[in-house]
Amino acid sequence: MPSKKRSTSLDVAKLAGVSRTTVSFVLNDIDGVSISVATRQRVLDAAEKLNYSPNVAGKKLVSGKSYTIGFVLCQSPEQIFTDAFLPQVILGVEQAAMQQDFHVLLKPVDPNDTGGYARLIAENHVDGIFLSGPRQGDTALMNLHQQRVPILLMGPLPDTDIPFVDVNQTAGAELAVNHLIELGHQRIGMITNAPLDYTSAQLRRDGYLQALKNAKLPMDKTLIKEGNYTPTSGYAAMKALLQLTPGITAVFVASDVVAIGAMLAIKKSGLHIPKDIAVVGFDDIPLAEYYDPPLTTIHLPAFGLGWAGGERLIRIIQGEGLNDTSLLLEFNLIPRQSSR
Secondary structure, three states, rough: OOOOOOHHHHHHHHOOOOOOHHHHHHHHHOOOOOOOOHHHHHHHHHHOOOOOOOOOOOOOOOOOOOOEEEEEOOHHHHHHOOOHHHHHHHHHHHHHHHHHOOOOEEOOOOOOOOOOHHHHHHOOOEEEEEOOOOOOOOHHHHHHOOOOOOEEEEEEOOOOOOOOOEEEEHHHHHHHHHHHHHHHOOOOOEOOOOOOOEHHHHHHHHHHHHHHOOOOOOOOHHHEEEEOHHHHHHHHHHHHHHOOOOOEEEEEEHHHHHHHHHEEEEOOOOOOOOOOOEEEOEOOOOOOHHHOOOOOOOOEOOOHHHHHHHHHHHHHHHHOOOOOEEEEEEEEEEHHHHHH
């Protein structure tokens, strides 16, 4: 007697009336995804009715594939080693890949070597690329996309249709600055997380400017200084802000790692946080609550972003379409002592 066909996540998705990505998020209980209680229950009921459990071996591809996805980080080695946000993202990518019997190849790429990751595809090291840190003018990325190489971005690249996962970074930055405005601050500086050719830096700056505009506060471009992923860059940028006259009373630093250096610069200048200058960060890295003082910041679901990127990229590699080319996860403000 032939054995009964094993139920798949597609079967669960059809029965529940949702996408396969939604099924994956619900059954793996991934943080940062906005799924209603009713939808979540439909998925769980459908999985139970079909006696579904994830098939760790995953769906095999045609021969000649590597069963590997490349996680490309467009940062220098120094920037990567100091980026405390990345470990949870990497873990999310790895866990999503393992469920489909894929491996992950981590590939740091110096920002000045934009073609460095194209060889991963040309030499058949990976079947697709999950790229963190998209930048304007990355011709290697656009060439791969035009060749229909499976690509998924962590963060959008404007004026392209390359799929991505992210949070609404502009809204997140606006929330951070609104928090400072509500505390009564009117002269608020900003330090970006990265140079402004990175789209994430542009989006977070836009949120800062939008908050000032909505509050009818003057938008002074001299109050915006560039960070570059590292505490060292945050220290230098904060020193530049402290030299301005009149002085600022608060600063939004668009990266917790960069904020480490900014907070040290404030302390070395003889000022106190938050009495003299309030500070709000972005990312909510694990160390943020252990700073002195603990850092108010925007919480991002790092593991969820990694999971979503890996899971959706593998679906593209396997020839499955995505219902939406963009997926935005949830964020929220974590108030701590640095802004009180």
